[in-house]
Amino acid sequence: MINPSQGSDPGGAAAGVVQGTWHQQPTLLGQKMAMALASPWRARILTELRSRPMSPSQFVKEIGGERSHIARCFRQLAEWGCIELMETRTGHRRRGGIEHVYRSVRSAFYSASLWRSFPDHLRRGISGTIVESFWNRVEEAVEQGTLDRDPERHISWEPLPLDARGWSELIDSLAETLQWFSSLEAQSAARLAAAGGAGSMPVTASLAAFVGPRPVERGAERIEDGSNDLKRGDGRQPFDGRLAKAFADPLRSRILTELRGRPMSPSQFCREIGGELSVVSRCFRQLADWGFIELVAEKTGGGRRGGIEHVYRSASRMVFGTDEWKEMPLMLREDISVHVLSSYWHAMTEAMESGTFDQRVDRLFSWQALTLDREAWIALTDRCDEILAWLPRLQAECADRIAASGEQPIPTIVGLVCFRSPPPSPSDD
Secondary structure, eight states, rough: OBOOSSSOOTGGOOOOOHHHHTSOOOEEHHHHOOOOOHHHHEEEEEEEHHHOOBBHHHHHHHHHOHHHHHHHHHHHHHHHHHHEEEEEEOOOSSTOEEEEEEEEEEOEEEEEHHHSSOOOOHHHHHHHHHHHHHHHHHHHHHTOTTTSSTTTTTEEEEEEEOOHHHHHHHHHHHHHHHHHHHHHHHHHHHHHTTTTTTTTTEEEEEEEEEEEESSSOOOTTTSSSSOOOOOOOOOBOOHHHHHHHHHHHHHHHHHHHHHTOBBOHHHHHHTTOOOOOHHHHHHHHHHHHTEEEEEEEEEEGGGGOOEEEEEEEEOOOOOOHHHHHSHHHHHHHHHHHHHHHHHHHHHHHHHHHHOOOOOOOTTTTEEEEEEOHHHHHHHOOOOOOOOHHHHHHHHHHHHHHHHHHHHOOOEEEEEEEEEOOOOOOOOOO
8 A cells, every 4th residue: 555654754645555553653664675565465465464364374265375475475574573473273174283363563654765765666566566456455345246335435536637736735635634544443443342343344445646647638627617507516517317328338438538638539539449430439429419528629631531530528527426426326336336447447557557657756546444434434435525526626726827837737647436345254263
């Protein structure tokens, strides 16, 4: 999990974190430990032990891996002080053997200065491990049906052109929210203890801000000019049947996703993304008829052989807050979730392959496994909605400053995800 440093090092939002239990003091990591955590298996072990005690054999049974290698990873993490032996078990199916059960004991993080000192390949390796572990958790939630179990769940991502000041404000806001997670979980733990554990919810929460692989060409004026009668004051579409149809179709959903960051024509979409031109063109026209995209240019000449190339751009923000989400039937929520997550994964993959994901050392990508009660869960989703509602104002302020200064915009991708995690599998005992 990538997270801000809790120290006083300037630029602390660049730090990388593997979270432990909320009540533990964090431990500053050295470069040797950082390199060890770039191992996907060690990162996954730390992730799983964040939410529950496990033994190496239990990990292999539920997650995978080669048993001797996983056991060695457990021992190494215990030697480094990130996990500790909680108990040993004998009997039952162990045939005279001993099962060692470990638990997470502390948070571990990189200072901002240490993160800056890492070579690019190490930062990319750590980032890849963390992103991979996050998507493992998403896939598990999809497979077990917990991703959309609660209508308050939040999944959104936005491409934004920001200036340097806006980028810093965004990172600071997300970093503050990440630090708030600890107090949120602590307050929730106190209430759960008083209630005897009743109402406990395993939750996954992720916040991200990184540089996208291409410029974001959508202007802030598209958010607040009021030209589309479907828009609300914040530029977001209200939920209705057209929006449901738009997102329920994979091709239309992908078109909406691509046009969030740049104008495109149907032929350009086919060249870069794929699809049959007549079908893609029809989807573009439908989305324009429904008011979700708009025609901005007609190009002729060149290699078009007398034809006209119609270029479209997004006409409003394709995002859902909690209120809209509650109005949708579960089946539609599940379809939309898959499309949105797929496009988010595509954006992250492109950024990592093009080298922009870790282009800025103060980029942020964090995901945490939390145990919350209902009150804390609602507070978490409300906070995500607040950030989502703030982004258009941040973008508009950046657009004004960029217009005045001529500063090159930072093509930023912001991700906000929280959902109910799959329940841990019961142990053999």
